[in-house]
Amino acid sequence: xxxxTNSKISLDQLSAYRERCKEEFAQKADQVIILVGLGTCGIxxxxxxxxxxxxxxxxxxxxxxxxxxxxVVVRSTGCAGMCEAEVMVEVRRPGxxxxxxxxxxxxxAKRIFVEDVxxxxxxxxxxxxxxxxxxxxGGVLAKQLRIALDNCGYIDPEVIEHYIARDGYTGLxxxxxxMSSQEVVEEIKRSGLRGRGxxxxxxxxxxxxxxxxxxxxxxxxxxxxxxxxxxxxDRSLLEGDPHAVLExxxxxxxxxGADEGYIYCRAEYPLAINRLRLAMKQAEEKGLLGENILGxxxxxxxxxxxxxxxxxxxxxxxxIASIMGARGMPSPRPPFPAQRGLWAKPTNxxxxxxxxxxxxxxxxxxxxxxxxxxENSKGTKVFALAGRIKKTGLVEIPMGLTxxxxxxxxxxxxxxxxxxxxxQIGGPSGGCxxxxxxxxxxxxxSLIRAGAxxxxxxxxxxxxxxxxxELARYFMxxxxxxxxxxxxxxxxxxxxxxxxxxxxxxxxxxxxxxGLLEELSAVVKEGSLCGLxxxxxNPVLTTLRYFRHEFEAHVEDHRCPSGVCRxxxxxxxxxxxxxxxxxxxxxCPVGAITGESKKPxxxxxxxxxxxxLCLEKCRFEAxxx
Amino acid sequence: xxxxxxxxxxxxxxIWERKVSNLIPILQEVQKExxxxxxxxxxxxxxxxxxxxxxxxxxxxxxxxxxxxPKGKYIVKIxxxxxxxxxxxxxxxYIIRKKLDLSEGQDTTDDLSFTVERVACIGCCxxxxxITINDQExxxxxxxxxxxxxxxxxxxxxxxxxxx
Numbered sequence: 196x197x198x199x200t201n202s203k204i205s206l207d208q209l210s211a212y213r214e215r216c217k218e219e220f221a222q223k224a225d226q227v228i229i230l231v232g233l234g235t236c237g238i239x240x241x242x243x244x245x246x247x248x249x250x251x252x253x254x255x256x257x258x259x260x261x262x263x264x265x266x267v268v269v270r271s272t273g274c275a276g277m278c279e280a281e282v283m284v285e286v287r288r289p290g291x292x293x294x295x296x297x298x299x300x301x302x303x304a305k306r307i308f309v310e311d312v313x314x315x316x317x318x319x320x321x322x323x324x325x326x327x328x329x330x331x332x333g334g335v336l337a338k339q340l341r342i343a344l345d346n347c348g349y350i351d352p353e354v355i356e357h358y359i360a361r362d363g364y365t366g367l368x369x370x371x372x373x374m375s376s377q378e379v380v381e382e383i384k385r386s387g388l389r390g391r392g393x394x395x396x397x398x399x400x401x402x403x404x405x406x407x408x409x410x411x412x413x414x415x416x417x418x419x420x421x422x423x424x425x426x427x428x429d430r431s432l433l434e435g436d437p438h439a440v441l442e443x444x445x446x447x448x449x450x451x452g453a454d455e456g457y458i459y460c461r462a463e464y465p466l467a468i469n470r471l472r473l474a475m476k477q478a479e480e481k482g483l484l485g486e487n488i489l490g491x492x493x494x495x496x497x498x499x500x501x502x503x504x505x506x507x508x509x510x511x512x513x514x515i516a517s518i519m520g521a522r523g524m525p526s527p528r529p530p531f532p533a534q535r536g537l538w539a540k541p542t543n544x545x546x547x548x549x550x551x552x553x554x555x556x557x558x559x560x561x562x563x564x565x566x567x568x569x570e571n572s573k574g575t576k577v578f579a580l581a582g583r584i585k586k587t588g589l590v591e592i593p594m595g596l597t598x599x600x601x602x603x604x605x606x607x608x609x610x611x612x613x614x615x616x617x618x619q620i621g622g623p624s625g626g627c628x629x630x631x632x633x634x635x636x637x638x639x640x641s642l643i644r645a646g647a648x649x650x651x652x653x654x655x656x657x658x659x660x661x662x663x664x665e666l667a668r669y670f671m672x673x674x675x676x677x678x679x680x681x682x683x684x685x686x687x688x689x690x691x692x693x694x695x696x697x698x699x700x701x702x703x704x705x706x707x708x709x710g711l712l713e714e715l716s717a718v719v720k721e722g723s724l725c726g727l728x729x730x731x732x733n734p735v736l737t738t739l740r741y742f743r744h745e746f747e748a749h750v751e752d753h754r755c756p757s758g759v760c761r762x763x764x765x766x767x768x769x770x771x772x773x774x775x776x777x778x779x780x781x782x783c784p785v786g787a788i789t790g791e792s793k794k795p796x797x798x799x800x801x802x803x804x805x806x807x808l809c810l811e812k813c814r815f816e817a818x819x820x
Numbered sequence: 821x822x823x824x825x826x827x828x829x830x831x832x833x834x835i836w837e838r839k840v841s842n843l844i845p846i847l848q849e850v851q852k853e854x855x856x857x858x859x860x861x862x863x864x865x866x867x868x869x870x871x872x873x874x875x876x877x878x879x880x881x882x883x884x885x886x887x888x889x890p891k892g893k894y895i896v897k898i899x900x901x902x903x904x905x906x907x908x909x910x911x912x913x914y915i916i917r918k919k920l921d922l923s924e925g926q927d928t929t930d931d932l933s934f935t936v937e938r939v940a941c942i943g944c945c946x947x948x949x950x951i952t953i954n955d956q957e958x959x960x961x962x963x964x965x966x967x968x969x970x971x972x973x974x975x976x977x978x979x980x981x982x983x984x
Binding site: 240465517579583655670 | 839840841842845847879885886905906908915941945948950955960961
């Protein structure tokens with residue numbers, strides 16, 4: 196009855212079915228499982244040819260595999276979170292022996308196959324991570340605690356049985372086995388879970404509002420419009436473990452009394468949308484979604500809406516407007532969506548990561564969850580670690596770790612061991628935290644005190660090669676172009692702030708510009724309706740707070756201390772260092788660099804467009820800015 | 821109102837049950853068909869759904885995904901998320917535009933073969949800087965050389981008449 200069955204399961208059959216899934220997918224003694232990470236990042240790094248190489252090798256080595264009486268299984272999986280190591284290939288042996296290889300190319304995949312899978316000798320020089328049974332994982336994973344990401348990179352996200360075998364749909368089973376909807380709401384409240392999309396509002400309270408709203412028709416929504424530049428945990432979650440999000444939403448629908456829901460996903464995430472569609476189909480076939488779920492009489496109908504590219508749609512009222520086919524413009528609250536949301540009905544909306552935490556809380560109990568984290572911030576948070584850091588990727592940590600631990604212990608420090616400068620947290624609504632505050636503890640409240648915010652969890656690390664003023668201009672440009680235009684202070688204020696920022700980075704800053712920026716910031720913050728406007732000045736404000744000297748250097752001395760702002764730079768070649776290798780003159784797109792081979796070159800400042808290509812090319816640090 | 825009929829558009833509108841709330845998916849499908857949203861088609865959609873053209877136009881201009889200008893056969897999206905930005909997406913952008921002979925402010929080549937767009941984060945921050953081609957191929961950790969190779973390959977494919 197197991198794998199092939201597409202018939203619906205009832206509530207009392209579910210746990211027996213799960214046991215069968217566990218048996219079926221438990222690793223047999225002779226089994227070697229090879230997993231290839233095929234999330235968007237894995238594919239971008241060349242995952243498909245690696246997969247092909249492994250499958251080819253499976254045929255080539257058929258005889259050797261037979262001789263050793265091995266059963267080799269090849270599977271794809273989602274993102275393991277170690278982006279810099281993509282393409283990742285894992286060789287898993289029975290009993291929990293996991294060897295993970297990084298930066299695998301097709302020829303290296305063959306080597307892994309021959310030496311490790313068939314030969315049993317790990318390819319030491321390619322190993323990025325290793326787990327042995329009973330040993331606490333070291334390295335990147337040592338300080339991490341995976342709840343939301345638990346299955347990402349472990350299961351094949353396209354096989355529902357894999358999810359079920361990892362105690363999937365246990366939370367739903369518990370909720371529907373005699374718990375009243377009120378009790379489910381209470382359970383989430385007790386867990387202390389707060390919204391992972393940025394605001395940090397208590398999820399249980401939010402549910403309670405919708406639960407108490409007196410209406411027959413209610414909705415639950417999943418906000419998968421992950422627009423923060425620098426954040427990609429929702430994409431990885433949807434690609435790597437779509438059923439966790441579905442299960443969370445089904446439980447949420449039961450708790451608040453909704454029978455219909457939408458997942459609003461960015462159109463920029465095609466793979467996530469495909470995997471969600473497949474997961475929904477599988478869940479429907481099993482009777483876990485749709486009409487009469489698990490035979491309990493509870494029904495929940497779920498749809499996907501693709502976004503069309505508007506950052507502001509991450510704001511809940513704008514997202515609701517967009518689902519209804521209109522321009523995604525926020526509306527004043529109250530009424531809150533819990534009273535009057537989609538189609539004017541009570542609506543509960545949570546973000547992807549929040550939903551993914553829900554089934555785990557139901558399955559393991561609120562006490563377990565509340566035991567993790569700090570006093571007011573419970574559980575874990577997934578961060579997308581990117582920028583000038585050695586180990587980029589997704590990290591899930593218990594609340595209460597410090598920024599330093601994330602950047603240096605988990606992220607491995609700065610690329611090329613350059614000095615750390617700042618970490619930008621919370622995207623365009625957040626701020627930059629300088630080195631002096633690296634020991635800030637990660638939780639909702641202390642990040643706000645530092646001038647940033649948890650946001651959705653984007654964490655972009657920058658070093659001395661990044662100009663903070665230019666970075667603030669970048670965020671200003673982003674919020675200016677994403678402002679929906681409804682509130683004048685945001686629409687016009689961000690435009691003026693951007694034009695001042697552009698003036699400053701192009702060396703035309705005027706005395707008084709900094710004061711004007713501060714004044715405008717206050718107006719934009721005060722006079723805007725939604726989170727976008729209210730937080731739009733944050734990147735400029737935190738930069739002013741912690742990196743004021745950089746601002747002043749630009750405005751007063753017309754100098755960019757980081758050597759980034761093009762208008763403030765001049766490129767020339769140090770004749771002492773130049774060896775005349777001609778690499779720079781060959782790459783220069785405008786022909787500004789001339790010189791004979793093996794003799795010092797020179798740059799014609801009138802022609803030079805300051806594109807920095809020569810700077811990147813030069814092996815002798817002869818190009819001076 | 822012109823007399824032209826758009827059977828394909830009718831089909832799309834029917835699939836989405838002629839509902840005003842499905843305007844966004846309808847426009848997305850239409851754009852897949854034409855590679856942009858021609859003005860006369862917007863008028864047609866507005867009439868078919870019984871809504872003001874101004875509203876349809878408002879939605880079409882609000883979302884970044886929609887274009888009222890014809891786009892190229894190959895759409896190169898250069899991610900300008902924070903991580904790509906600090907890891908040099910600007911240089912990649914510069915190289916690609918240079919290679920495709922696009923002048924300042926021009927996004928689509930004259931022969932409608934290529935469109936270059938800077939887009940908000942596509943969520944591959946760990947592999948920054950990243951570009952995508954027609955939303956299907958993703959190239960990460962681009963160096964200037966790699967960007968050049970990708971474009972040269974695209975030029976070759978275009979010359980050979982291949983679409984994807």
